[in-house]
Amino acid sequence: MTNSAQHQSWTLNLGLRPATAALAMATMFALAAPLTQSAQAQTYQVIHQFTGGTDGANPQDGLAIDRAGNLYGVTQYGGQQSMCPSSAHAPGCGVVFRLKPSGSGWSLTPLYTFLNDGSGGRWPYGRLIFGLDGALYGTTTAGGTNGGEGTVFKLAPPVTACKTALCPWTETILHSFGDDDGLQPQDIGGLIFDSAGNLYGSTVYGGGGRGIVFELTPANGIWTEQVLYDFAADGGTGPTGGVVLDQAGNIYGTIAACDPNCSGTVFQLTPSESGWTQNVLHSFSGNDGEDPVAGLIMDGAGNLYGSTLAGTYGATIFELTPSAGNWTFSVIAYVAGGIGLGPEGNLVMDSLGNLYGTTYRGGTFNQGNVFKLTPTGGGWMYTDLYDFTGGNDGSNPRSNVVIDAKGNLYGTASECGYSCAPDKYGVVWEITP
Numbered sequence: 001m002t003n004s005a006q007h008q009s010w011t012l013n014l015g016l017r018p019a020t021a022a023l024a025m026a027t028m029f030a031l032a033a034p035l036t037q038s039a040q041a042q043t044y045q046v047i048h049q050f051t052g053g054t055d056g057a058n059p060q061d062g063l064a065i066d067r068a069g070n071l072y073g074v075t076q077y078g079g080q081q082s083m084c085p086s087s088a089h090a091p092g093c094g095v096v097f098r099l100k101p102s103g104s105g106w107s108l109t110p111l112y113t114f115l116n117d118g119s120g121g122r123w124p125y126g127r128l129i130f131g132l133d134g135a136l137y138g139t140t141t142a143g144g145t146n147g148g149e150g151t152v153f154k155l156a157p158p159v160t161a162c163k164t165a166l167c168p169w170t171e172t173i174l175h176s177f178g179d180d181d182g183l184q185p186q187d188i189g190g191l192i193f194d195s196a197g198n199l200y201g202s203t204v205y206g207g208g209g210r211g212i213v214f215e216l217t218p219a220n221g222i223w224t225e226q227v228l229y230d231f232a233a234d235g236g237t238g239p240t241g242g243v244v245l246d247q248a249g250n251i252y253g254t255i256a257a258c259d260p261n262c263s264g265t266v267f268q269l270t271p272s273e274s275g276w277t278q279n280v281l282h283s284f285s286g287n288d289g290e291d292p293v294a295g296l297i298m299d300g301a302g303n304l305y306g307s308t309l310a311g312t313y314g315a316t317i318f319e320l321t322p323s324a325g326n327w328t329f330s331v332i333a334y335v336a337g338g339i340g341l342g343p344e345g346n347l348v349m350d351s352l353g354n355l356y357g358t359t360y361r362g363g364t365f366n367q368g369n370v371f372k373l374t375p376t377g378g379g380w381m382y383t384d385l386y387d388f389t390g391g392n393d394g395s396n397p398r399s400n401v402v403i404d405a406k407g408n409l410y411g412t413a414s415e416c417g418y419s420c421a422p423d424k425y426g427v428v429w430e431i432t433p
Contacts, residue, residue, distance in 0.1 A: 006148050015358055018047045019343075043432040044386045046393060047106040047410075048099060052078050052427035055108055057093030057425040059412035061127045061188055062345050062400030064136070069404050071099040072136060072427065073112075073412060078425070079113040084122055090425060093122035093143075095170070096136065096155055097253065099428060106428075111169045112155055114140065120171055121151035126242070127190035128398060132197070136169070139201065144176030149183045149206070152191070152199065152216060153224075169344040174223040175201070175216055179227055182206035182214055182238075188398065189242030189346040192424035194249075197357040199223075209229070211238015213251060213276075226370060229269050230361075231255070240297020246302060251276075254292035254306055263370035266306065266320060266329075281320055282329045284308065289316035289331065295346045305355060307335070307343040315342020315359065315402040317373060317380075332380045333373055336362030345400040345411075355380075357399040358411060368413065369396040370431060385409070385431055390416055394427040395413035408432050 003113035019296035030363040050057050056075025064072045093114035099106045107185040114122045121247030128138045138153040144151040155169040177183055182203030191201045199216040204213060206308075216223045228251070231238055239253040246252070251269040258265055263284040269276045281304075284290050289308030296306045304320040321328045336342045340363040348356050355373040363369030367390040374381040388395050394413025402410050409431040 006278065007364060010407075030095070030284055040399065042385050044227065044393070045432075046427045047430050048108050048428040050075060050078065050427065052090035052092075053081070053111070054079065054095070054110055056110070057090035057375050058090065058126055058130060058414050059428070060398050060414055061190070062398075062411055063402050063428070064081065064128045064130060065402045065404060066130065067409065069101060070197060071106075071402070072099055072128050072411055073099075073428070074126075074128060075093050076123050076125055079110070080115060083114075083116040094124045095127070096124065098127070111136075112171055113168070114143070114171075116143075119143075119145050120173060121153050121224075126185065126187040126201075129190045129192070132194065137174075137191055137199065139187060139191065141184045141186060144173060146176040146178035149177045149179070149186050150203070162308070175225050177203060179206055181227055182212045184241050187242035187295070188240055188293070188344060189244075189400070192243060192245060194245055200228075200243055200245065200251065202243055204238045204240060206238075213239070213243055213253070229278060238295050239295060243305075244296050244298050244304075246298065250281045252281075252296050252304060255307070256291045256293045264292045264308065266292065266304070281327045282318075283364070284311075286312045288329070289342075291340075291342075294343050297347050297349060299349060299353070305347050307347060307357060308359070309342040309344065310339045311342075314338070315362065317343075317347070317357070321343060333382050335359055335371055335382070336369075338366075341366070344398040348401050348403065350403055350407075352357070356398050356401040356403070357408065358401065360396055360398060365389050367416075368397045370397070370401065370409065370411065388413060388416075388428075392416065392427075395424075426427065 057078030060076045075095045077090040079095040081091040085091045086095040095110050096112040098109045101124050121143035123141045125141045126139045130134045140151045151173050152175045154172045177424050183206030185203045187201050202213045204211045210231040212227050213229045215226045243253040255265045265280050266282045289311035291309040293309045294307050296304045308316045314334040316331045317333040319330045319337040336359045341356045344360045364387040367388040369387045370385040372383045395416040397413040399411035413424050
């Protein structure tokens with residue numbers, strides 16, 4: 001059973017008197033009820049349960065998929081257990097893995113194991129992306145040569161054919177972060193390339209203390225970082241969901257926390273000869289959501305889509321539409337009630353304009369779910385595709401969703417799975433429509 005989401009809109013800079021605008025918003029939300037989530041029958045299966053050993057533990061991010069249908073991802077912990085010992089989670093500095101279809105199942109291969117060796121990265125965080133060179137690019141929250149404050153890395157496949165079952169890829173550190181140029185990149189949405197091959201991302205801390213947006217430019221095999229914007233002056237923190245670019249070179253992202261008494265913002269950074277200028281496209285009030293931890297995606301028409309972790313009426317999915325220099329903000333669905341239950345991973349849109357995502361602790365069992373939003377005339381239809389139970393099927397996904405050529409969905413759940421308790425190492429899952 002599915003439910004239609006009520007479509008609610010605000011237009012920035014309407015010039016309404018404050019009292020009139022406040023009354024209109026209050027009336028609008030008084031009539032708006034959170035969606036009742038009902039699961040639709042789907043075929044769900046776990047295609048890998050992490051053990052906390054050489055295969056890794058606790059995937060905090062989603063997956064990347066290649067043309068052959070192989071899946072790539074990272075686990076924040078696990079790997080070589082003598083490295084990065086810990087009593088709080090599985091030992092190990094993290095793993096980059098590949099899942100390859102094999103007969104009626106899947107086969108996992110660790111492509112790279114992070115080590116606490118003083119120069120490479122450790123504790124990877126953020127979805128991997130492919131470069132045009134076929135290499136994988138990502139970030140770690142620690143490690144590197146500049147105080148151990150995180151890295152941007154590249155993983156390249158072996159130059160010659162692999163003659164063993166386990167043939168590790170080669171890590172190259174493109175940049176090591178320090179206080180002035182950012183600390184601890186935590187881009188759940190991953191890095192992004194522009195058409196010229198430059199990389200963009202963000203850090204939660206560093207710069208003036210509240211995070212930055214950065215660009216990495218390659219030249220003769222050397223990557224040079226430039227801090228494009230420092231959030232120190234804005235009283236906010238850096239984006240946790242990464243950034244997106246439009247065709248004009250503007251940058252967009254979300255801020256989950258800002259001062260004073262701010263429930264989060266959607267921002268635009270525009271370039272000029274004197275530097276980059278931030279424009280706040282929308283400030284959240286709680287009624288329309290709060291804490292936009294996940295980042296944004298952009299469709300072919302330049303519309304932005306994102307989500308919030310919480311809100312007065314529940315976590316929201318929203319759309320921002322550009323028009324004559326202004327942006328129209330719309331809540332298109334409520335996907336979870338309560339505090340901290342909504343999406344942490346970025347949304348994805350398929351070729352038909354449907355949106356997919358996960359909630360961290362939403363769903364029937366408050367262990368997270370996978371959902372689909374289908375545009376229907378002037379609104380959106382919400383479908384609950386799967387509710388995690390917190391058992392061996394996984395729990396608490398922070399994942400984006402990836403879609404293969406057959407329309408199958410894939411993602412990760414950050415906890416539970418193998419033996420579930422006390423070992424909560426997470427899973428990779430598949431949903432077949």
